[in-house]
Amino acid sequence: LTYLILLTAGRALVNVLRAIAFWQSETCIDFRLHTTEQQFIQFIGNDEGCWSTVGKDDTLGRQVVSIGKGCEHGFSMNSHDTIVMPPLGSTRTLSHQNFSSISTSKLAVTTLQISRRELNTYQLPYDVGSVMHYTPKEFSSYKKIPALTTVDPYLQQTMGQLEGPSFLDVMLLNLHYNCTDRCPRSPTCQNGGFVDSRDCSRCKCPSGYGGALCDTVQTSFTKHCGGELFAHEAVRRFDITIKQIGKKKTKQCFYHLKAPEGKRVLVNIIRVQGRCIEGCWEDGVEFKMTLDPRPGSIPINLRLKLKGVFIFGHTSVITDVGTSVFISKG
Structure with missing residues (x-):
């Protein structure tokens, strides 16, 4: 181009x-x-x-x-x-996400009809966390009433993030341009990853996953945070704190919470501290709560005022961004 x-x-x-x-x-x-x-x-x-x-x-x-x-x-x-x-x-052919032909499964949009010939989603799931997604109150006539409302209320603050293109944004363009065709011998990518056409020996991974095959925990900003946490019958308190000193830098800690086989992870969020901004991408804690690891996480910060118990599957991915979060885990 x-x-x-x-x-x-x-x-x-x-x-x-x-x-x-x-x-x-x-x-x-x-x-x-x-x-x-x-x-x-x-x-x-x-x-x-x-x-x-x-x-x-x-x-x-x-x-x-x-x-x-x-x-x-x-x-x-x-x-x-x-x-x-x-x-x-x-x-390069990214449409604003709220115009996606399958948006009604994740988002309530009033009487919007678009010909399927004008859109090709490549069978990717709807991405509320896309950089192409408008904020909830974009185009709203009333400051306190959102024009866009997610079917799942926990995803409401995912819309409008400005950190950068999401994993699915990048994956969509790679599919559209047949980038993987450059790699006749490609690795077997795990957890929804796809082959990196610039380095055919590695995969591009959804957030929270890392390694050449997306089969490990994504590297955190310091070795003192992140990794795998194993839940047991007894409830334990787990505190995560990220401090910003001097020039602001992106600091992320990635955790995989795992339960024994046949069990599920139960998380009780006690308190989240941090700055509240549209899209919750600057400060907060994010959870991946679906079997498909590719879509964005559910952000939880002061704006949502969410506390209480969340039940996840066998494995849950937590991303903590520049803030403090206090979690009880069992």
Whole structure:
């Protein structure tokens, strides 16, 4: 894919280049600067809004991506916003998730009908945690009343995360561009992972999973947290604390809670401390509560005010991000 950037030096330019580098490293898509090609992506900054057409348009010579005022924030693990990513994702065929043809299974949308010919989900599950997903109150006429409501109330705050593209966002583009075809001999990926077309000996893994085959716990920011925890009959208290000192950095601890064969994990959340932001991606604790490990986790922080008992399957994945959480486990 060729591109032309009509942006002055500054934050917008830096983050466009970061977004391009991200998609190039996470997929088999190769980007190069435009020379004489008839079709190319053109980034502009003199229009209003953050927008682009969805997917490649063969009727256009150039496909415009607008990075208007306020859209210059971009993806990085330390950024507050991820606004550059959605327009660039749209050019590569990511649709906003709440327009997905199967959204009614996860999200209550009022009388929205889209032809199935216009969407191809590649049989992937609906992703409430997609970077392409609007926030609950986006387009709402009332500040306190959400326009979008999840069928599962625990997923309500998953919408609108701005940390970056989700695992399913990346997987969708890899499927669309047949990236795995680059690897005639690919590893057997576990836990919903798929082969990395940039390194055919490894897999790309859902959050919470790591290793070459996605068969281990994802590496935490320090060796002093994360790993496997085994639940027993006796209830035990487990405290996780992540402190931010000086310049803010992304700090994540990943745990797999496991129960004996034939048993399930019971978790009693006592208290969660941290900052409350839309999408709950900056501070909080997240749980994966479904058998399919690919979709995003259920975030729990002060905004949800959730306490009490949660019952999981044989194995549960916990991600703790820059905060404090106090859990009783049994």
